Amino acid sequence: MPHSTRPMQLERAGLQSRKRRLALIVKCMALAAVAAVAAGLPLSSALAQSDYPSKPIHVIVPYTPGGGVDIVTRLVTQKMSVLLKQTIIVENKPGAATNIGMESTVRAEPDGYTLLTASNTLASNAALFPNLSFDPARDLIPVGSIGYAPLVVVVPQNSTFKTLPDLIAYGKANPDKLSYGSAGNGSSGHLASELLKAEGGFDALHIPYKGGAPAITDLLGDRISFMSINPLEVISHIQSGKLRALAVLDKDPTPLLPNVPSARSLQLPGSYASVWWGLVGPKNMPADAVNKLNAALRQTLADPAVVKRMGELGAVVTPGTPADFGNFVKAETVKWTKVIKTAKIKAD
Incomplete structure (x- = not known):
C-alpha cells in the first residue's frame, strides 16, 4: 500500500467513526425527549x-x-x-x-x-x-x-319533579307528556337526553331550538319539561331558584353544584354525558x-x-x-x- 494513501484512509475512518457517534447521540436525544414527554417532565x-x-x-x-x-x-x-x-x-x-x-x-x-x-x-x-x-x-x-364539564338535568322552579327518579317515573307512566329542549338536533344536550331516556327507560318528546338561549327561555317559562345542559349556561338561574338541578350526568358531583346528586349515585351509570x-x-x-x-x-x-x-x-x-x-x-x-x-x- 503506498505510504501517501494511508493518512487519507485513516482520516476517512475517523470521519465515519465520528458520524456514527453523532448519529448515536442524536438517537439517544430523541429517545430521551420522547421519554420526557411520556413522563410529563418540563418542556425544557x-x-x-x-x-x-x-x-x-x-x-x-x-x-x-x-x-x-x-x-x-x-x-x-x-x-x-x-x-x-x-x-x-x-x-x-x-x-x-x-x-x-x-x-x-x-x-x-x-x-x-x-x-x-x-x-x-x-x-x-x-x-x-x-x-x-x-x-x-x-x-x-x-x-x-x-x-x-358534566351536563346537568334541570327543570323549571314550578316543576313537580323534585328528583330525577321522579321525572323518570312520570315519563314511564305518561310516555306522551314529557318534553325536553336542546340547542338543536345532534347537540350535546340532545344526545345526552336521548342517552338518559334509554338508560332510564322512559320517553319524552324532543323540541329542538336554534341555540341554547331560546331553549332555556322556554324552560324558564315552563313550556318544556327538562333539559340536559352545561351547568355554566344555567348556573345563575339555578342559584336564583328559577331552575332546579336534579342530577349531574357524571360519576361525581360538579364543584359548581356540590349538593346535586350524580348519575352514579342514582344508579344510572350509563347516562354519563359531558361537553x-x-x-x-x-x-x-x-x-x-x-x-x-x-x-x-x-x-x-x-x-x-x-x-x-x-x-x-x-x-x-x-x-x-x-x-x-x-x-x-x-x-x-x-x-x-x-x-x-x-x-x-x-x-x-
Missing part, C-alpha cells in the same frame, strides 16, 4: 433540540367568540404560548355544526402550525353527517385532552411537533391558576398523552354513534 426536557415552533401557531375554534369552547381555548393557549415561546393565534371559524372549522384544519398543511380545538362533534359528526367530504377519525390526529375539549391537528403532523405541543398542554393543565379557572367554568382538567386522548375520542365515537342510530337522529 422534551425535544429541546427541535426548533419547533419557529413561527406563530394558529388554533381554530369552530364556534363563535365568547362561548365555552372559545373561553377554554384562549385560557389554555395563553399559557402554552409562554411555554413554547411563540405566539398562538386563536381563529374563530363557526358554522355547519363545526364542520367548517374541522374541514379547514383537515385541509391545512400538516406542519404543526394549524390546530383545532375539538369538542363532542369530533365524535358525533361522522354519524350525523354521513356525506362529509372528510373523516374526522381518519383525517385529524390527537394532540391532547384539555378537560370536560369536552382537546387539541387535534391534520394527519401526518410531525411527531416532534405533536410531542412538544402535548408537553406544553400538560404543563399548562398543571398550573394551579388554570385548574382554578377551569373549575370556575364547571370543568375538570384531563391531561394525558396523545394516545390517551385518541382512545377517549374512539370510545366517545362508539358511544354516540350508537345513540344517534338507535334514536334515528338526523342533523338539522
Whole structure:
C-alpha cells in the first residue's frame, strides 16, 4: 500500500467513526425527549433540540367568540404560548355544526402550525353527517385532552319533579307528556337526553331550538319539561331558584353544584354525558411537533391558576398523552354513534 494513501484512509475512518457517534447521540436525544414527554417532565426536557415552533401557531375554534369552547381555548393557549415561546393565534371559524372549522384544519398543511380545538362533534359528526367530504377519525390526529364539564338535568322552579327518579317515573307512566329542549338536533344536550331516556327507560318528546338561549327561555317559562345542559349556561338561574338541578350526568358531583346528586349515585351509570375539549391537528403532523405541543398542554393543565379557572367554568382538567386522548375520542365515537342510530337522529 503506498505510504501517501494511508493518512487519507485513516482520516476517512475517523470521519465515519465520528458520524456514527453523532448519529448515536442524536438517537439517544430523541429517545430521551420522547421519554420526557411520556413522563410529563418540563418542556425544557422534551425535544429541546427541535426548533419547533419557529413561527406563530394558529388554533381554530369552530364556534363563535365568547362561548365555552372559545373561553377554554384562549385560557389554555395563553399559557402554552409562554411555554413554547411563540405566539398562538386563536381563529374563530363557526358554522355547519363545526364542520367548517374541522374541514379547514383537515385541509391545512400538516406542519404543526394549524390546530383545532375539538369538542363532542369530533365524535358525533361522522354519524350525523354521513356525506362529509372528510373523516374526522381518519383525517385529524390527537394532540391532547384539555378537560370536560358534566351536563346537568334541570327543570323549571314550578316543576313537580323534585328528583330525577321522579321525572323518570312520570315519563314511564305518561310516555306522551314529557318534553325536553336542546340547542338543536345532534347537540350535546340532545344526545345526552336521548342517552338518559334509554338508560332510564322512559320517553319524552324532543323540541329542538336554534341555540341554547331560546331553549332555556322556554324552560324558564315552563313550556318544556327538562333539559340536559352545561351547568355554566344555567348556573345563575339555578342559584336564583328559577331552575332546579336534579342530577349531574357524571360519576361525581360538579364543584359548581356540590349538593346535586350524580348519575352514579342514582344508579344510572350509563347516562354519563359531558361537553369536552382537546387539541387535534391534520394527519401526518410531525411527531416532534405533536410531542412538544402535548408537553406544553400538560404543563399548562398543571398550573394551579388554570385548574382554578377551569373549575370556575364547571370543568375538570384531563391531561394525558396523545394516545390517551385518541382512545377517549374512539370510545366517545362508539358511544354516540350508537345513540344517534338507535334514536334515528338526523342533523338539522
